Amino acid sequence: MHVFLHTLIPLVLMALAxxxxxxxxxxxxxxxxxxxxxxxxxxxxxxxxxxxxxxxQQMEAxxxxxxRDRVAMDRQAHVMNSKLDFYHKVLLEVQTLQECMASxxxxxxxxDLQPGQGEWNMVRNELKKRTDQMAEMVxxxxxxxxxxxxxxxxxxxxxxxxxxxxxxxxSCLTYRDGNVDMRLETCLDDDETVTTNMKCLQKVxxxxxxxxxxxxxEGEIVLVVKRCHQQNxxxxxxxxxxxxxxxxxxxxxxxxxxxxxVSIKIVVVRLRLCRALVHLLGGTIYQDPHRxxxxxMVFTIKA
Numbered sequence: 001m002h003v004f005l006h007t008l009i010p011l012v013l014m015a016l017a018x019x020x021x022x023x024x025x026x027x028x029x030x031x032x033x034x035x036x037x038x039x040x041x042x043x044x045x046x047x048x049x050x051x052x053x054x055x056x057q058q059m060e061a062x063x064x065x066x067x068r069d070r071v072a073m074d075r076q077a078h079v080m081n082s083k084l085d086f087y088h089k090v091l092l093e094v095q096t097l098q099e100c101m102a103s104x105x106x107x108x109x110x111x112d113l114q115p116g117q118g119e120w121n122m123v124r125n126e127l128k129k130r131t132d133q134m135a136e137m138v139x140x141x142x143x144x145x146x147x148x149x150x151x152x153x154x155x156x157x158x159x160x161x162x163x164x165x166x167x168x169x170x171s172c173l174t175y176r177d178g179n180v181d182m183r184l185e186t187c188l189d190d191d192e193t194v195t196t197n198m199k200c201l202q203k204v205x206x207x208x209x210x211x212x213x214x215x216x217x218e219g220e221i222v223l224v225v226k227r228c229h230q231q232n233x234x235x236x237x238x239x240x241x242x243x244x245x246x247x248x249x250x251x252x253x254x255x256x257x258x259x260x261x262v263s264i265k266i267v268v269v270r271l272r273l274c275r276a277l278v279h280l281l282g283g284t285i286y287q288d289p290h291r292x293x294x295x296x297m298v299f300t301i302k303a
Contacts, residue, residue: 133262140269143203147276155281155302157198161234162190165225168202172209178217187226194234194303200277201301204285207270208238208297214263216242216294227303233283234303239296245287274299 162184169184176182205223212221219241226235274297278285282302287295 133266136266137262137269140266140273144269144273144276147200147273147280150276150280153197153200153280155196158193158195159198159201160191160193161188161225162186162192164198164201165205165223165236168205169209169223172206172213175210175213176221177213180213180216180218181220183220183222185222185224192227194301196281196301200281204274204277204281204299205236205238207274208299211267211270211297212238212240212242212295214267215244216240219294228300231300232303233300235298235300237288237296237298239288239291239294241294244291244293244295271297 165186166184169182173182209221209223221238221240221242224235224237224239227233228235275285278299278301283300285297285299288298
């Protein structure tokens with residue numbers, strides 16, 4: 001009996017130890033399984049949240065892209081409608097000029113009219129005036145249509161700024177009307193040059209000078225040239241002491257043709273052409289808001 005118990009007790013203790021060990025590991029496995037399940041659920045939840053966030057971000061990005069596309073399309077539509085409206089009004093003005101010329105032609109070809117020399121001179125001068133106005137409206141608008149559709153232009157001409165501006169200035173003296181002092185003021189040295197498109201720059205200067213000369217019959221017209229070192233630009237300002245632009249028309253001077261005299265409408269065509277050209281030269285154009293008398297048009301180009 002004693003030997004049996006001596007043999008049995010170790011077996012019982014061993015079985016008890018195995019059982020307790022199994023129970024411990026069962027609890028450990030169960031706990032780890034619960035932790036693993038919890039981690040899985042957390043990862044699953046986080047994954048769903050992340051997925052929802054990513055989807056939300058993607059949807060927001062798609063929405064923003066659509067909004068940007070919509071804004072760009074609306075802007076393009078607005079620009080196109082503005083152009084079409086502008087060109088339509090130019091055509092209406094040309095039609096009006098043509099009707100005026102047709103009336104004068106009918107007048108001078110009438111068999112019932114025997115005009116004197118004074119009447120002939122008046123009709124001839126009026127026909128020439130209307131013809132010149134029609135030609136400038138048509139030619140200016142055709143140029144405008146070409147340049148407004150361009151996105152870039154070659155700027156490879158190296159120009160001596162002072163002498164170039166003086167030559168352009170002198171070429172416009174024939175448009176001067178009245179006792180007007182005209183001068184060029186420059187802050188540049190005579191040997192300073194700029195690399196740009198000479199043809200476009202010349203067109204801008206000529207059109208701005210013609211606008212000033214058209215409405216300045218006394219006082220002065222000054223072309224000021226200076227270098228803006230911080231912006232790496234050249235600045236040109238055509239200033240005059242003429243009639244100036246009415247306050248109510250300043251905001252639309254580059255945009256709309258109002259129901260005004262044809263000479264004003266020609267100025268709008270010139271200014272709009274200047275804006276398209278200056279944009280191609282890498283600059284901006286604006287009216288000097290601090291100018292109290294007359295008008296000052298300022299534009300910049302890349303130097």
